[in-house]
Amino acid sequence: MAVRKLTSEQRLSRSIDIMEALYAAGEAGMTRDEICSRFDISGASLDEIIGIISTLADRESGARIICECHDERVVLIGDAGRVLPLRLSAAEGAVLNHELESLGIEECAAARIRRALLPAELGYNQRVDDTVARGSYWQQLCCAIQDGVRCLVTYRSLDDQHPRRRLIDPLKITTNGDQTYLIAWDVEADGQRSYRMDKIEELLLTEDSVVRHTTETTSLHDSLAQASQSVKLLMPLDMAERVRWAGIRSIKADGEGTASVTVSYSSENWLFSQIIAAGGAIRIADDPALSKRLCDAAEAMSFRS
Structure with missing residues (x-):
């Protein structure tokens, strides 16, 4: 019976498996028949996989992996193909797991990558929060x-x-x-x-x-804290406890269900956008001129819409 042609994900998975096996086999390598039987692939697929392995290189040194066939024995040559143990941190593992799901990697291949790389404390179902905006690049x-x-x-x-x-x-x-x-x-x-x-x-x-x-090396919070522009905002206490703006310098409850929040900011447009988006729940407390510019900006937005 003819061996089924491998998908691109299967070729990648088999390439990793075979590279690991060849490294473990050392200088003696493995026979073509042994590899084909062990990994359930055809001779043509093995030739493709040898080509894939031979295109890999160490990113830092540029050293290429050399995978050669001598007298029907396949041998991995050089240290560029050295397979070292690697375990990701919880944060790195969460990113990897999210990418495996978003890219639609074949499930059996994704499961093997998870077992090999993800730390035990992460678990296979934990994801990177989808609200984190990383953009397209x-x-x-x-x-x-x-x-x-x-x-x-x-x-x-x-x-x-x-x-x-x-x-x-x-x-x-x-x-x-x-x-x-x-x-x-x-x-x-x-x-x-x-x-x-x-x-x-x-x-x-x-x-x-x-x-x-x-x-x-200052964080975004520290950088905004050094900004010359700051404002005191009045808002409901429960809203103040939920906001996650990087420039927040202090939150003080007044005992009546409201709070004053002092915020450093670098963009007036950003500040106005946050206040307008709150639908009247946030007011500027200490800068009448800024309040006037906010009203003008809100009126202009209303006119455009």
Whole structure:
């Protein structure tokens, strides 16, 4: 009976299995017949898998894995194919598990990856919270950061009328609450900036390498706390206990079911958006001029709609 042709997921899974087996076999390797029988594949599929293994390389050193066939024996050569034990942290495992589900990986292959990599405390059903907004370019930016590649991003901040391109050197990706941010060096502005990942509309990798900069290690909360703009807001106490804005400096209950919340902010448009979205539940307590600008902004939004 003919051996069924492998799917792409099965080829990948078998490639990992065979690479592990060849490493364990050492210099003697394994015969083609032994591999085909053990992993239930045809000779043609084995040739494809040998090709897949031979395209792999160590990302840091660039050393390629060499998988050769000598007198019907398949041998793994060199340390690039060394299979080392790897266990992910709970956070890394949660991201992996989420990606396995979102990419639609064949379930048996996904289950094997989970068993091999996920820590026991994570469990197979735990997911990354779907409210975390990572945007469309998370993977590409992770690679750009690792490889030191300068990028062009199209981004619209709350204070921009239209999206505009920025030439940046990506530094790191951080998460605050339900948002993920790219920390990067804006080449034109010659300064460090933060970009919400879900608001990056386009990403282009340039052929230039990043220039190393002395970066600030302050968190988003600390950075906003140093901002010169702050405001005291009045809102219901239960709402104050739920807000997760990075710039909150203090929350003080007044004993009547309301609270005053002091917030640092860098964008007036962001502040107005939060207040307007609350539908009248939030009021500005200490800045009449800011309250007037809020009313004007709300009126303009009402007029446009």
